[in-house]
Amino acid sequence: MGLDFRLLSKYGISYPASKTVSSLEEALAAAEKIGYPVAMKALCSQVLHKSDRGGVVLDVSSAGEAEKAYHLLVERYRGLKLDGILVQKMAGKQAVELIVGGKRDPQFGQLIMLGMGGIFVEVMRDVAFRICPIGEQDAQEMIHELRAYPILAGARGRKPVNERALVATLLSVSRLLLSEDPKEFDINPLLADDKGCVAVDVRMLR
Amino acid sequence: MALKKKVKNLDAVFNPSSIAVIGASREPNKIGHVIVKNFVDGGFSGNVYPINPNAEEILGLPAYKSVLDVPGKVDSAVIAVPAKAVAQVLDECGRKGVRGVVLITGGFSEVGNTEEEKKIAEIANRYEIALIGPNCMGVLTPASRVDSVFLPIYKLGRPRVGGISFISQSGAVGGCIVDLAARAGVGMGKFVSYGNAAVIDECDLLEYLASDRQTEIIVVYLEGVRDGRRLLEVAKKITRKKPIVMLKAGKSAHGAEAALSHTGSLAGSAEAYSAAFRQSRIIEAATLEQLFDFAKIFDQVLPCGKRIGIVTNGGGMGVLAVDSLEYEGLELAEFSEETKKLLRASLPSYANVRNPLDIIGDADSSRYEVAINALLRDENVDAIVVVILFQTAAIDSSVVNIVIRASDLRKKPIIAVCTGGEYTEMHKRILESYGVPSYSSPSSAMRALARFISYAEHYSRYNKVPCDAPIKKSK
Numbered sequence: 132m133g134l135d136f137r138l139l140s141k142y143g144i145s146y147p148a149s150k151t152v153s154s155l156e157e158a159l160a161a162a163e164k165i166g167y168p169v170a171m172k173a174l175c176s177q178v179l180h181k182s183d184r185g186g187v188v189l190d191v192s193s194a195g196e197a198e199k200a201y202h203l204l205v206e207r208y209r210g211l212k213l214d215g216i217l218v219q220k221m222a223g224k225q226a227v228e229l230i231v232g233g234k235r236d237p238q239f240g241q242l243i244m245l246g247m248g249g250i251f252v253e254v255m256r257d258v259a260f261r262i263c264p265i266g267e268q269d270a271q272e273m274i275h276e277l278r279a280y281p282i283l284a285g286a287r288g289r290k291p292v293n294e295r296a297l298v299a300t301l302l303s304v305s306r307l308l309l310s311e312d313p314k315e316f317d318i319n320p321l322l323a324d325d326k327g328c329v330a331v332d333v334r335m336l337r
Numbered sequence: 338m339a340l341k342k343k344v345k346n347l348d349a350v351f352n353p354s355s356i357a358v359i360g361a362s363r364e365p366n367k368i369g370h371v372i373v374k375n376f377v378d379g380g381f382s383g384n385v386y387p388i389n390p391n392a393e394e395i396l397g398l399p400a401y402k403s404v405l406d407v408p409g410k411v412d413s414a415v416i417a418v419p420a421k422a423v424a425q426v427l428d429e430c431g432r433k434g435v436r437g438v439v440l441i442t443g444g445f446s447e448v449g450n451t452e453e454e455k456k457i458a459e460i461a462n463r464y465e466i467a468l469i470g471p472n473c474m475g476v477l478t479p480a481s482r483v484d485s486v487f488l489p490i491y492k493l494g495r496p497r498v499g500g501i502s503f504i505s506q507s508g509a510v511g512g513c514i515v516d517l518a519a520r521a522g523v524g525m526g527k528f529v530s531y532g533n534a535a536v537i538d539e540c541d542l543l544e545y546l547a548s549d550r551q552t553e554i555i556v557v558y559l560e561g562v563r564d565g566r567r568l569l570e571v572a573k574k575i576t577r578k579k580p581i582v583m584l585k586a587g588k589s590a591h592g593a594e595a596a597l598s599h600t601g602s603l604a605g606s607a608e609a610y611s612a613a614f615r616q617s618r619i620i621e622a623a624t625l626e627q628l629f630d631f632a633k634i635f636d637q638v639l640p641c642g643k644r645i646g647i648v649t650n651g652g653g654m655g656v657l658a659v660d661s662l663e664y665e666g667l668e669l670a671e672f673s674e675e676t677k678k679l680l681r682a683s684l685p686s687y688a689n690v691r692n693p694l695d696i697i698g699d700a701d702s703s704r705y706e707v708a709i710n711a712l713l714r715d716e717n718v719d720a721i722v723v724v725i726l727f728q729t730a731a732i733d734s735s736v737v738n739i740v741i742r743a744s745d746l747r748k749k750p751i752i753a754v755c756t757g758g759e760y761t762e763m764h765k766r767i768l769e770s771y772g773v774p775s776y777s778s779p780s781s782a783m784r785a786l787a788r789f790i791s792y793a794e795h796y797s798r799y800n801k802v803p804c805d806a807p808i809k810k811s812k
Contacts, residue, residue: 179597232600236609238565244600244608252599260604260612262569269616315601336597 135333142307144300144318146330149219155201159194161218168192168221172332173204174214181332182250184208190221222329226322227283227292231301231330233263233308233316241308245273245301247282248320263305270301283323290325300328313337340544343536346467347545349437351478351527353413354383356485357404357435359426360417360442361387361395368441368487369417372475373398375484379495382482386411388426404433413437415475415485420444423471424456431464439485440470446533447472458535466536473532474508477515479525480551486528488512497770499524500553501632504542506531506560510586514558514625522770523633526551538563540571547575553808554635556628557583565613572617577799579808580792582631584622585610618795620788627784634774634785637750638807639793642719644670645786646712647693649724650700650732655693658724658754658779665787669693676715683707698729702736709743709751720750720790722782727761737764741771747807750789754782 139146150161151174162169173186181187185207188200197218204216230248233241239262246258259273274283274297285291300321308316315336322329356376362369369389373396376385387395390402401407404414404426414435418426420442430438438461445454454471461468469476475485479498486493493512496519503518503525505511511530518525527549529542539559546552555575562568572581588607614621622628645667649655659669669692672680680690684704688697694712696704705723712718723740725732744751753775755765768775776782796808 230599232598232604234598234600234604236565236604236606238562238606239569239609239613240566242604242609242612244604246603253602256603258603258608260608261616262566262609262613265616272615315598317598317600319599334598336601 135335136330138307138311138335139318139330139333142303144303144307144330145327146333147220147222149217151215151217153215155198158201158216158218159197162191162194162197165218165220167197169197170219170221170331171197171200171204172217172219173208174217175208175211176214177211178208180250219331222322222331223324223326225289226324228320229297229323229328230258230317230319231304231321232318233304233313235312235314236262241305241312243301243305243308245277247277247279252319263308265301265305267298267302270298273301274298292323293325293327296327297323311335340548341541342465343462343467344541344545346436346465347537347542349413349435350439350467350469350476350529351437351483352481353437353483355386355410355412356381356383356483357386357388357401357407357411357414357430358417359388359404359414359430361389361392361400363389363392363395370395371487371489372415372417372441372485375486375490376482378490379482379484381484383412384409404429404435407433411435413439415439415441417441417487420450420453420471424453424460427457427460427466427468431460431466435464435466437467438469439473439475440468440532440535441473441475441485441487442470443472443532445471445535454533454535461536468536469529470532471535472508474512474530476530477525477528486512486515486530494519496523496525496528498526500526500551500636501556501629502526502546502549502552502554503528503556503558504531504539504546505529505558506534506539507558507586508532510558510625514628517625518629520766521629522766523629524770526553534563540564540567543571543575543581547579553579554632555579555581556632557581558625558628559583559585560587565609569613569617572619576618576792576795580620580632580635580796581618582620582622582628583614584625584628585614618792620792626781630776630781630785631788633769634750634752634789635792635808636772637752637774637789638747639797639802640720640750640790643667643787643790644717644719645722645783646670646672646715646718646720647722647724648696648705648708648712649693649726650696650698650705650729651724651726652695654724654726654754654756654779655695658722658783659693661780661783664780665783667783667787667790670715670718672712673715673717676711676717679711680708683711698726699731700729701731702733702739705736706739706743709739713743713746713748718749720752720786722752722754722779722786724754724779725764727755727757727764734764737767740768740773744771744773750786752776752782752786754779
């Protein structure tokens with residue numbers, strides 16, 4: 132996991148300050164250094180989607196809560212091989228959860244996807260695809276193609292998402308997909324608000 | 338775009354000056370007989386040479402034992418001999434200087450006989466022959482009466498001459514569509530069923546048709562592609578100049594693959610194809626009907642926007658048309674004050690001069706003329722949909738002339754909706770054959786119009802043409 136985040140920085144995709152730890156002491160030190168509130172996530176290659184097992188605790192805002200969260204995660208993953216706990220700066224509350232992903236298609240090569248993210252992405256299927264590489268216009272069209280585009284554009288008094296930053300992120304992911312050529316790739320969620328986009332979770336299958 | 342020699346040689350396939358039918362037969366129910374007969378009966382003006390080692394004469398034409406025995410030049414050949422005999426006759430074609438071959442014969446890679454197919458491709462490539470097939474149904478060029486489709490003319494109708502060219506991987510599907518196009522009065526530039534694509538594949542054909550003056554619109558029925566990326570690149574270049582309408586069959590086939598990520602589980606082969614279509618501005622058809630519903634609208638002048646004016650002699654059809662219009666993301670035009678004034682003065686007092694313009698069930702063709710002319714003049718209207726219910730007592734065949742005359746002015750796209758039985762269908766066919774795209778339902782009309790309008794935006798962006806111009810014929 133740590134490795135996948137390092138990969139993001141290579142392509143200029145931003146992600147929240149984070150550290151992978153393997154003990155309670157390390158976790159508390161990391162949270163202190165990053166600054167509360169933080170999110171804590173169980174890293175385990177045996178579990179496909181963290182939320183299926185309660186592997187994410189959000190809004191941890193003190194050392195006391197961090198200790199509780201640490202024990203909770205260890206408890207929930209009992210019997211599995213835990214690779215570590217990710218302590219991560221909590222992102223802004225107003226952000227929209229998006230997903231940006233990729234897949235190697237046998238006919239067309241790398242395919243890039245943008246969609247409304249979160250745990251129900253497969254149910255909602257509000258997604259747009261393009262073949263890589265994509266240009267600025269492709270990226271813009273992908274954004275406008277989403278059914279939920281009005282939410283990104285600032286429905287119901289929200290601040291609109293920074294579309295330029297989102298376009299830039301899509302172009303970066305397109306570059307990443309072409310040079311790394313993964314079998315499958317997910318940034319989910321990618322949190323987008325009026326300031327920019329951050330990749331909160333990333334998964335790459337070679 | 339500079340074409341490869343073998344792609345250039347497709348000229349010999351589509352417009353040959355002389356043609357040999359290898360495997361010509363005297364027996365009326367044999368493919369090799371039907372092909373010769375279609376060339377003769379179809380009025381092909383070049384020389385036709387039946388090739389058959391055991392016949393002196395076929396359909397009144399002298400037969401030759403081999404293409405090498407033909408005294409004059411042979412431009413093109415249609416081959417319909419058994420698979421094991423193909424290599425030899427193809428090599429003879431090469432030696433004779435034949436540039437284009439349509440290889441009808443099956444029994445190659447489609448049944449696992451890839452070795453023999455490779456051998457055939459090698460021979461064709463050695464002589465730079467443009468070879469269509471094997472395992473294909475032939476080609477049609479209505480303008481030059483080239484017809485190597487092995488289905489009898491009385492069973493499969495041949496379309497009139499027009500600007501739509503049609504590439505089909507499948508012979509069976511291609512045949513059905515050609516038959517339907519002929520019946521509907523849709524004009525065709527070229528038709529080709531390309532089968533196993535051993536030498537000439539869909540991208541070669543796209544490139545050829547892109548530079549073909551006769552072809553204004555390219556329609557493709559596709560089952561699989563060898564190289565998706567090449568298709569994407571080739572299509573992207575072409576669609577800046579000519580529209581491509583494509584139906585991809587078998588899109589649901591690969592969806593079952595197990596995936597570990599969200600993206601992996603959402604991105605099947607169908608999504609990849611649709612993405613490629615969007616990126617290259619290919620107009621995607623979801624059904625066979627849509628292929629030509631979409632294609633036939635493209636020889637209209639380009640619309641300047643998406644504000645639609647609707648004329649109808651039936652209120653209900655107007656309502657349905659508006660529903661479909663909104664569903665497709667088009668806009669209902671707001672008539673100008675001048676138009677309203679003009680309509681108020683000319684239409685009966687009980688007619689409401691709003692869009693959709695209901696000129697009432699007692700409308701005759703002169704009322705259509707007033708309405709269409711008013712909408713043609715109105716700058717708030719970008720395209721006109723004329724709904725005609727031919728079932729009413731007041732309407733007669735002359736309304737067809739009104740619509741055709743308005744369409745011939747080529748000021749704005751005009752399309753017709755004619756819903757009904759045999760009497761209606763007859764008039765719809767006449768409209769169609771005079772170049773007025775005509776549809777059986779408001780929904781199919783609006784669907785096609787929406788595709789046309791979005792393509793027009795793309796086309797004008799690249800070609801910097803005023804929006805009321807037609808799509809240019811290529812040089």
